[in-house]
Amino acid sequence: AQSVAQPEDQVNVAEGNPLTVKCTYSVSGNPYLFWYVQYPNRGLQFLLKYITGDNLVKGSYGFEAEFNKSQTSFHLKKPSALVSDSALYFCAVSLTNNAGNMLTFGGGTRLMVKP
Amino acid sequence: DTEVTQTPKHLVMGMTNKKSLKCEQHMGHRAMYWYKQKAKKPPELMFVYSYEKLSINESVPSRFSPECPNSSLLNLHLHALQPEDSALYLCASSQVIGRATEAFFGQGTRLTVV
Numbered sequence: 001a002q003s004v005a006q007p008e009d010q011v012n013v014a015e016g017n018p019l020t021v022k023c024t025y026s027v028s029g030n031p032y033l034f035w036y037v038q039y040p041n042r043g044l045q046f047l048l049k050y051i052t053g054d055n056l057v058k059g060s061y062g063f064e065a066e067f068n069k070s071q072t073s074f075h076l077k078k079p080s081a082l083v084s085d086s087a088l089y090f091c092a093v094s095l096t097n098n099a100g101n102m103l104t105f106g107g108g109t110r111l112m113v114k115p
Numbered sequence: 116d117t118e119v120t121q122t123p124k125h126l127v128m129g130m131t132n133k134k135s136l137k138c139e140q141h142m143g144h145r146a147m148y149w150y151k152q153k154a155k156k157p158p159e160l161m162f163v164y165s166y167e168k169l170s171i172n173e174s175v176p177s178r179f180s181p182e183c184p185n186s187s188l189l190n191l192h193l194h195a196l197q198p199e200d201s202a203l204y205l206c207a208s209s210q211v212i213g214r215a216t217e218a219f220f221g222q223g224t225r226l227t228v229v
Contacts, residue, residue, distance in 0.1 A: 032215035034215075034217060036220075041222075041223075041225070042222050042223070043119070043121075043205055043220035043221050043222045043223050044158070044205070044207075044220040045220070046217040046218070046219065049215070049217055051215055090157055090158075094215040102148075102160055102163060102171065103158075103160070103218060104160075105157035105158055105159075106157060107156075107157055108155075108156075108157050
């Protein structure tokens with residue numbers, strides 16, 4: 001079965017410091033990996049994805065993620081955190097077939113950026 | 116337009132009521148999804164529609180009945196729900212092109228069953 005795991009329930013970082021939100025995956029075959037962000041009482045917003053190609057993927061709002069096949073990881077990063085980045089972050093793996101794009105999410109990591 | 120619109124935003128219903136959640140997208144996507152999200156948990160897939168046909172039902176109880184009247188609309192009909200069905204219900208859509216593409220999510224309907 002395909003799955004992703006987010007080992008940290010919460011990450012705290014000071015504004016202006018770099019941030020990392022961790023994700024590891026367990027996938028047979030080539031992984032299709034995604035990061036989404038959820039603000040309070042809102043739906044999920046797509047940040048970035050890894051399908052193939054460069055291991056460093058750049059996404060929205062200054063976020064990037066590094067795909068590491070040997071460590072089966074797909075960590076989300078940002079060089080300088082903003083207070084407005086505080087939200088719930090989900091890593092997801094996609095199972096795609098003729099039925100569409102079905103996402104299986106990790107448990108989520110709450111990011112708290114303090115001024 | 117990269118928006119998925121869900122109505123209503125909030126819904127309170129009794130266990131004997133019948134209600135419907137609605138979802139609309141105008142991105143030309145041919146796959147649409149219903150997810151259920153309990154508090155402090157990740158979303159869980161309920162249903163997938165591909166080209167207006169139900170392609171995936173993740174063992175969802177029959178008190179939840181999906182409907183896809185056309186390529187832009189997705190409904191979720193609710194009947195005889197239980198209090199444990201209270202959750203955020205998220206609609207999403209994506210292209211169906213044979214490879215992984217991102218899904219676009221609506222803001223959700225916050226459902227409370229009393």
